Amino acid sequence: MKFNKLLIANRGEVSVRIARAAGDMGLESVAVYSEDESASLHLSHADHAVLIPGKGARAYLDIDAIIAAAKESGADALHPGYGFLSENSELARRCKTEGITFIGPEPETLDTLGDKAAARQWAELCYVPVVPGSKGATTVEQVKDFMAGLGGDVAVVIKASAGGGGRGMRIVQPNEDIEAAYDACAREAKAAFGDDSLYVERLVQNARHIEVQVLGDGKGDAVHFWERECSLQRRNQKLIEIAPSPTLSESTRESLLEASLRMARKVNYAGLGTFEFLVGANGYAIQCRVNMETTDAAGAT
Secondary structure (H helix, E strand, O other), X not given: OOOOEEEEOOXXXXXXXXXXXXXXXXXXEEEEEOOOOOOOHHHHHXXXXXXXXXXXXXXXXXXXXXXXXXXXXXOOEEEOOOOOOOOOHHHHHHHHHOOOEEOOOOHHHHHHHOOHHHHHHHHHHOOOOOOOEOOOOOOHHHHHHHHHHHOOOOOEEEEEOOOOOOOOEEEEOOOOOHHHHHHHHHHHHHHHHOOOOEEEEEOOOOOEEEEEEXXXXXXXXXXXXXXXXXXXXXXXXXXXXXXXXXXXXXXXHHHHHHHHHHHHHHOOOEEXXXXXXXXXXXXXXXXXXXXXXXXXXXXXX
């Protein structure tokens, strides 16, 4: 599908990269900005800019405002970047309703894979090992019960169901304050993604973080671009990617690649995305989310 003008529903470095790529492709780009970010760097890289109501991160979570900005600017495509609304199926559906091309997976795919708790269940249906954890949105009392059921010396990690990038995530060791960690995760997830729902998993100790990039045609076929090691992190965010991973055995590598393709094909994945895995001493378990990729070369997912 061809389009001529691209609205970038994000800010900061990701917005700069997408605007640069759009320019290389001969596309007009439209930036959005909140009331307190009129001097932000990303505005100078886009061809047009539209003010959206509100201040700070919350402004970029307003779907009505984002759609209104696209229509006001005459944009016929929308790129969500990463974070914020990038994995929000409601935004993808609104774009389809308004005749705007959403640069990313179909809404139904985001329903399945954009929510990490739902993605856990999907992975199990695809015979992919997952870390023991809760199903769906989980209350603090359910977190306590889950941790108690694992035994007294087992740690857990509370995670935001939406978004990614290490936001809304806390490790809880035995005898630590579960309620404080839960509340902190919920606040951070709400601020970052507009969704404070959480789930809990058993902590995988000394895990390697492995990602497999997959390209799907939306019709049930997909190919992979091998794996990369992303284990060197700060505050749950990767600092360096190494490709190929120097830590994987050939058998584990093949298992991860096959698992990624199996899930992508079953969900009819469209576009470029990343299936993320935690690899521990006793095998691997899916990280249960698909991250839409933004690249300078393509500028789209």
